[in-house]
Amino acid sequence: MPTPTESHSPAPAEAGTPVIEFTDVEKRFGDNVVLKDLNFSVARGERVTLIGPSGSGKTTILRLVMTLEELTGGYIHIDGEPLTHEQRGGKRVPVSKKQQKKLRTRIGMVFQQFNLFPNMTVLENIIEAPVHVLGQSKQEAVQKAKSLLEQVGLPDKADAHPTSLSGGQQQRVAIARALAMDPEILLLDEVTSALDPEVVGDVLNILREVADTTNVTMLIVTHEMGFARDVSHKVMMFDGGRVVEEGHPETIFTAPEHERTQKFLGAVLGH
Amino acid sequence: MMSHILAVEVDDPTMVDEEEIEGSPFWDWEFAFEAFPQMFMAFLEVTILVTVVGTLIAAVLGLVIAILIMVLPKPLAWIVRWAANFIRMTPIVVQLIFMFWAFLWLDALTIGIIVFGVHYATYMSEVYRAGIESVPKGQWEATTALSMPAARTWRKVVIPQALRSTIPSLGNYAISMFKDTPFLLVIGVAEMVTVAGQIGAPTFRYTEVYTIAGLLFLAASYPTAVLVNRLEKRLAYAH
Numbered sequence: 001m002p003t004p005t006e007s008h009s010p011a012p013a014e015a016g017t018p019v020i021e022f023t024d025v026e027k028r029f030g031d032n033v034v035l036k037d038l039n040f041s042v043a044r045g046e047r048v049t050l051i052g053p054s055g056s057g058k059t060t061i062l063r064l065v066m067t068l069e070e071l072t073g074g075y076i077h078i079d080g081e082p083l084t085h086e087q088r089g090g091k092r093v094p095v096s097k098k099q100q101k102k103l104r105t106r107i108g109m110v111f112q113q114f115n116l117f118p119n120m121t122v123l124e125n126i127i128e129a130p131v132h133v134l135g136q137s138k139q140e141a142v143q144k145a146k147s148l149l150e151q152v153g154l155p156d157k158a159d160a161h162p163t164s165l166s167g168g169q170q171q172r173v174a175i176a177r178a179l180a181m182d183p184e185i186l187l188l189d190e191v192t193s194a195l196d197p198e199v200v201g202d203v204l205n206i207l208r209e210v211a212d213t214t215n216v217t218m219l220i221v222t223h224e225m226g227f228a229r230d231v232s233h234k235v236m237m238f239d240g241g242r243v244v245e246e247g248h249p250e251t252i253f254t255a256p257e258h259e260r261t262q263k264f265l266g267a268v269l270g271h
Numbered sequence: 272m273m274s275h276i277l278a279v280e281v282d283d284p285t286m287v288d289e290e291e292i293e294g295s296p297f298w299d300w301e302f303a304f305e306a307f308p309q310m311f312m313a314f315l316e317v318t319i320l321v322t323v324v325g326t327l328i329a330a331v332l333g334l335v336i337a338i339l340i341m342v343l344p345k346p347l348a349w350i351v352r353w354a355a356n357f358i359r360m361t362p363i364v365v366q367l368i369f370m371f372w373a374f375l376w377l378d379a380l381t382i383g384i385i386v387f388g389v390h391y392a393t394y395m396s397e398v399y400r401a402g403i404e405s406v407p408k409g410q411w412e413a414t415t416a417l418s419m420p421a422a423r424t425w426r427k428v429v430i431p432q433a434l435r436s437t438i439p440s441l442g443n444y445a446i447s448m449f450k451d452t453p454f455l456l457v458i459g460v461a462e463m464v465t466v467a468g469q470i471g472a473p474t475f476r477y478t479e480v481y482t483i484a485g486l487l488f489l490a491a492s493y494p495t496a497v498l499v500n501r502l503e504k505r506l507a508y509a510h
Contacts, residue, residue, distance in 0.1 A: 068416075104415075105418045259464065
C-alpha cells in the first residue's frame, strides 16, 4: 500500500499485468469511426488523464471500459482478463456475461450528470450495490457509507433525497457511491463539467484526496487542466480517435511536442 | 314582459300534455328510494368488483407486457406486441362475447373480469412503456456502473421512476374501465345499469334509476380521480 506521500511520485513501474489494456481497439457508431487502432495500457495505481477536443473519443474510452458501449473491434483486458471479447481459435468471440460481470464489479464510474437514483435516499444510493452486488451486510455497508459521506463532507445528508441536494453535493454523493464498491479502477467522466464554478474546487479536492490516500487506478476525462496536472501520472492527448501525444503531465502541459497539443492547450489554458 | 311569456305559454301546443304529466311526476322520490338498495348492491357486487379486480389485473399484466416487449428477444417481443395491439384495437364488446362463448364453462362475471383486465392491460402497457422510456439513460448507465443485476435494476430503479409519471394515466384508465362496465350486459352480467333498466321496465319509469346510476358512477369516479391526483403529488420528488 502506498503512503499518501507517494501519490505524487512518478508513475508506478510498468511491471506486471496492466490493469487496463487496450489492444487494436476500434469503435464505430454506424459508419462513424470514433476510435481506431487504439493501443495503450494503464498500470496498477496509475492515474491517466485523457485530454483533447470534444468528439475526440475520450469519453468513449471510459464508456468502453465500463461496458456502456459495445466494442466493435479489438480487445480490452482488465487485470489480464478479456472484458468483452477474446481470441479463441484465431477468432474474436464475445466473453461470457458472467466473466464480464465479474470484471465489471472492479470498475467504478462517476458521471458528468451524477446519475444518482432519485427514488432512493443518499444512504440507499450508496449501500445499494455493496449490499446487493457484493453481498456485504447492511450494517457493514451503512457504516462504510457513513464514513464515505464524512470523507466527501456530507455527514448529515444520509437521509436526504438527491433532488434536495445541489449539483456539487450530488456529485460528492456519486463519488461516495462509486468508492463504496472498493473499485480497482475509477473512471471519472467530466465530473465537474455540469457544476457551478464555485463548487468545482470542492469536488476536485475530494478526488485529490482519494488519489492521495488510495491506490485506485484512475482514468480521467476532464477539462480541468490544473487538476489533471496535479493528480495524473500520465496525460494522453486525443484527436480524431487517435493518441496524438502522451507523457508526463509536466512535459505535456509545459512543453508539448505536437502542434495539435500546443493548439489545444493554448485554447484551453488561454482563458 | 310577464304577459308576453304567458301569451306564449298559452299558445304553445305542447302545454296540452301538462295534466297527463301531473299524474306521473318527472321525479318520484318513493320510487327512487325503492330502487336504490337493489341498484347499490349491483353496483358493489358487479361494477366495483369488476373495476377493482380488473384494474389490478390490468396494472400488473400491463407492466409485465411492457417489460416483456423490452427484454424478450426480437421475434418473441414482436409477437407479444402484436397480440397486445390486436386486443387493444378490437372492441371490448366483441371480446366479451367471444370469450363468453369460447369459455362457456366459466361464469360470465369471471369472463368479464378477465376481459376487462386483459383489455385494459394492453392500454396500460403503453403507458408503462412511455414511463419506462422516460427514465433517463443515465439511470440505466448508473446501474451498469454499479453492476446491479437486471431484476434489481427494474425493481428498484426503473419501475419506481417509471411509475411516477404513469400514475395519472393508470388512474384515468381505471376510471375509464369503470365506465365501460355496462358493456357486461352483452354477456348477461347484471351490473348496475342493467339492473336499473330491469327496475324501470315494468312502469316505464327510467328517470330515477338512470339518475341514480349516473350519480353512483360520479360518486365513485370523482374520489378516485382525487385519490389519483394525491398519489401523483406524493410520488413526485421534492424539488
